Amino acid sequence: MLQGWVIVLAAFAYLGVLFAIAYRADRRADAGRSVIASPVVYALSLAVYCTTWTFYGSVGRAAATGIGFLPIYLGPTLTLALGWFIIAKIVRVAKLNRITSIADFVASRYGKSQLLGGLVTVIAVIGVIPYIALQLKAVSNSFTILLSYPEIVMPAKAGTAPLLNDSAFYVAIVMAAFTILFGTRHLDATERHEGMVAAIAFESVVKLVAFFTVGLFVTYGIHDGFADVFDRAQESARLSALMTTADTARSYGSWAGLTFLSMLSVLLLPRQFQIAVVENVNPDHVRRAIWLFPLYLFIINIFVLPIAIGGLLQFPSGVDADTFVLTLPMAHHQQAIALLVFIGGLSAATGMIIVETIALSTMVCNDLVMPVLLRMRSLRLQERHDLSGLLLEIRRWAIGLILMLGYLYFRLAGEAYALVSIGLISFAAVAQFAPAVIGGLYWKGGTREGALAGLSAGFAVWVYTLLLPSFAKSGWLPDDFMAHGLFGLELLRPLQLFGLTGLDEISHCLFWSLLANIGAYLGVSLLRAPNAREVRQATLFVDVEERGRVVGWRGGAPVADLLPLAGRFLGPERAREAFERHARERGLAAVEDLPADARLVQFAESLLAGAIGSASARVMVASVVQEEPLGIDEVMNILDEASQVRAYSHELEEKSRELERATAELREANERLRELDRMKDDFMSTVSHELRTPLTSIRAFSEMLFDDPCTELAERKRFLGIIVSEAGRLTRLINQILDLAKLESGRAEWSPVEVDLAEIARESADSMSQVYRHKGVALTLDVPESGAVVLGDRDRLTQVLINLLSNAQKFVAAGSGQVRVSVRCEGEFVKVVVSDNGPGVPAEERETIFEKFRQGGSVLTDKPHGTGLGLPISREIVEYFGGRLWVESDPGGGAAFVFTLPVFGDGGR
């Protein structure tokens, strides 16, 4: 029954089933009833880890090294034990930052570096190519072997068959076509593929069932159970050697090395990252996968050793141990089992190739090709609205290219190694991501340059110690450098780098590459402190747990869960009342109608917070809420919160600056007030002195008159004259104080009319002439006949002039003093100058003499010449009518008091 067309038909039928499953899962996902929202499906899809390497290669490895196939599965078990720490954290980070691939993860962690994303992509593509070659080799070999049934013939050596007769070539083409059809039907912004995950989970079941069937057949069909298989193995010296492993340091070292390598690979292979992180729908699924995925690995490995022993017993020589899984049923003419094995192997291969190439094509497209295309201005990509077609096209080409590279590697180097050894080369390549990924998840000090240096160094060592030797072993490179080292330097022999021996080549590469990688990552990172962008990204990654608590609820919980929870703390009746109130507020008739959304959760939390405190309420509510992955909105909210906080702090800074300004102003005002207060005090002492002088003389003379009624008439008259004149002085003083108070408070009465300043000057000079003559001071007038007309109050302006004239005569020397008054029209102003030949006014006093209560000269030494109010009053008056009053003076050269007023008329007011 195993003709060629049957095998091909079965293969295509199987691929058709995969399509149907994926299609249905996608449809159900669109309808909101996801089939992959289950921890069991998640764990099964993780089993994409088991490829044809596991399906065919494990038996080959076991036939050569006994238990040596096992570290590849013990490592992932250990990693999953740490899954609660590492995987769940990566998943949270990826959801929060919308990570779409491992390249995206590394690039985003170190400040969103495109260069870093590109480097990770290149390493991933080159590193994974041997792994893809392995799948092609396994599928094409199994097909060729099955085709020759009932004979068991090993396929010709890879690379010897012409291209068009090479079944691996057709396998590569079919795989590429299938993956393109399967994985790039449409574009999903989140890079999530629900249909693919469902199909992968299905494939995991198929390959497990197929392998388990072969195992049962070999162990219980051909032999009599485990004990029988091992008994027969003990009979042969060669087989009994497989029951133990070499008791040497090299053997244990190699064991530990492989365990460590697989620990890293189960996390860092692009397809594992895709399934475990990108396709994860709920971080809580990790909890179930922690034990379910290792259990899967356990089950698929139970029969490896029995099949290997069965194969070695059946075929002492001439049959590749990598094919025992297929050739044993064939040797016993079990066609159905053989076909099932072929399908199982096909499912293991397709699962790997689909996820791996989709993950890689996403990386190639997003992190390698698009950044370059977007930089090429001439393409004008920024202006195109819909790039999805272009993106899909790039991905299709990437898938085809990756599979062709895999085929090329198969032709070049595929024959030199067993399946497992090819796969380990890829494992060692992706292990180079470990320092950047895991370091970046727990250490904030890593920088972009550090990650670049670490990845480049590790990758270079990997190429030199593992990839190039694999070409050399196949004869595609001269093996001269293998034996004698690069440039003939013995120390640089790729498999004994720096003379290191005693390790197998994988452990050897792993040691040197990770040494270079971690060394460069740490060393270069520590050269400088991370910049602001790196710190921000580091915080997002390292402190993802703390961030998660800051965000509000991202999911909902049904009333059926929340109501009993609240009831436990509030009492069932009170809780129900509160929920009913909430339902009414939202316009719903019954409590049961409340949707299971974030708002309801918020309500329940605040309700509980009143009873048990907010922190406890959050923990209690968290126990029933099904949190959903973060959407772009939530991410924007987080960013908004951050920017709000920044805005607040800006505002605060502004406010504190304002406060400082206000404080300074207040201090200044206070200073001014103190100054004024001091001036007031000075004035009070002056004024009280001024007031007391006339009062004292009035009182003295009055008492003399009162006490001595016999005073002579002439004497009495003189006394009374003094009393009258002192009383007059007292009155003037009081009048001036009142006058100034009125002026300052704006309650003075003004009667502005047209007045001629020349006339006022003449009148004032007349009224002062008596005083001048009395003191012997010459007064000259330089006044026009008329025309100096301004708008003003006649009495007030007369007051100003008399004030100035009176001041002038006070300061000039008696007998030789000269005072001159001039009135001039200058443009739009009338200028009045009262100059004298007195001592002048020192520069520092030219403004202060216009302040109230100040007088020229020292208050303490000179006798006061007046009230100290004349000049301030005059200035108030002049300024009221729109003019200015100031003093010009040279010390020793007399003083000139000048005031101007606007001319009345065309230009005046």
Add this chain to the structure above:
Amino acid sequence: MAPAFGVESIAMNHSRLTAQRLVALFLLGCLLFNFPLLALFNQGGEVFGIPLLYAYLFGAWLALIGLMAFVAERRH
């Protein structure tokens, strides 16, 4: 509020305890699957007809998976 603190710390401690138990299991696995314990069983001999090393590794593996399942699935 004393009772509130109690509720909160029980829930927090439970999650932390789960994580710590899993890390302990990880360390246990590292110990079980490596030299020198491995060397103890790396010799001839059989358990119920199954080679000692084979029986030990698969037994220890299954026991570890069982413990991981117990710890991960346990809810308070």
